[in-house]
Amino acid sequence: QVQLVESGGGLVQAGGSLRLSCAASGRTFSRYAMGWFRQAPGKEREFVARISWSGNTSYYADSVKGRFTISRDNAKNTVYLQMNSLKPEDTAVYYCARHNPTKGATWTSVSAYDYWGQGTQVTVSS
Numbered sequence: 001q002v003q004l005v006e007s008g009g010g011l012v013q014a015g016g017s018l019r020l021s022c023a024a025s026g027r028t029f030s031r032y033a034m035g036w037f038r039q040a041p042g043k044e045r046e047f048v049a050r051i052s053w054s055g056n057t058s059y060y061a062d063s064v065k066g067r068f069t070i071s072r073d074n075a076k077n078t079v080y081l082q083m084n085s086l087k088p089e090d091t092a093v094y095y096c097a098r099h100n101p102t103k104g105a106t107w108t109s110v111s112a113y114d115y116w117g118q119g120t121q122v123t124v125s126s
Contacts, residue, residue, distance in 0.1 A: 001025075001026070002024060002025060002026045002028070002029075002098060002115040003024070003025040003026075003115075004022055004023070004024050004025075004096050004097070004098065004115055004116060004117035005022065005023045005024075005117055005118070006020060006021065006022045006094065006095065006096055006117040006118065006119060006120040007020070007021050007022075007023070007120060008020040008021050008120060009093075009094060009120030009121045009122045010121075010122070010123070011123045011124075011125065012086055012122075012123070012124055012125070013124070013125050014086060014087055014088055014124055014125065014126050015085060015086065016086050016124070017082070017083060017084045017085075017086065018083045018086065018122060019080060019081070019082050019083070020036070020080065020081040020083065020094055020096075020120060020122075021078055021079075021080055022034070022036075022078060022079045022080070022081075022096030022117055023076075023077060023078050024077045024078070024079070024098070025077070026077075029074060029077040030053060030074035030077075031053055032053055032098050032099055032100070033050055033051060033052050033053050033098075033099040033101075033107070034050070034051055034070075034072060034079040034096060034097070034098060034099060035047065035048070035049065035050040035051075035096070035097050035098075035099055035107065035113060036048040036049045036050075036070060036079075036081045036094060036095070036096055036097075037094070037095045037096075037097060037110065037113075038090075038092035038093065038094045038095070038122075039092055039093050039095070039119075040091060040092040040093075043092075045095070045110050046061065047061050047108040047109070047110075048060070048061050048064055048068065048081070048094070049061065049064065049068055049070040049081060050070070050099060050107055050108075051070045051071065051072055051079065055071065055072045055074070058070050058071075059107075059108075061108075063089075064083075064090075067083065067084050067085045067086075068081060068082065068083050068084070069081070069082040069084075070082075079096055081094065081096075083122070086122075086124045087124060088124045088125065088126045089124075090122060090124050091122060091123050091124050092122060093119040093120065093121050093122075094119060094120050094121075094122050095116055095117055095118075095119045096116075096117045097110075097113035097114075097115060097116045097117070098113060098114055098115040099112055099113055100112065100113065100114040
């Protein structure tokens with residue numbers, strides 16, 4: 001069983017920064033790509049970023065490209081999301097998730113991920 005626990009959310013003014021962390025349990029963390037998603041009130045959960053198992057490759061939604069950076073530390077079983085130049089439209093609950101390629105879905109899809117954290121709230125005030 002894998003457990004993912006996010007932290008680092010909070011209230012920040014527009015233009016500010018936050019760093020989210022996602023700590024994973026288990027011995028298989030380094031074998032899997034990891035992703036960050038977010039869900040705003042009344043909206044579907046959407047892809048934010050993904051990082052390969054090695055950390056060498058990352059992908060971003062167009063809406064966050066150039067402002068957010070995903071990274072990981074396999075020795076600490078932790079994945080991070082550095083968020084800079086935050087905008088009010090970034091307000092959402094942010095989730096980390098483990099990508100499972102055997103599920104056959106595109107990696108920007110919620111369906112491609114098998115374990116999820118409980119989420120951490122990010123609120124950006126204007």
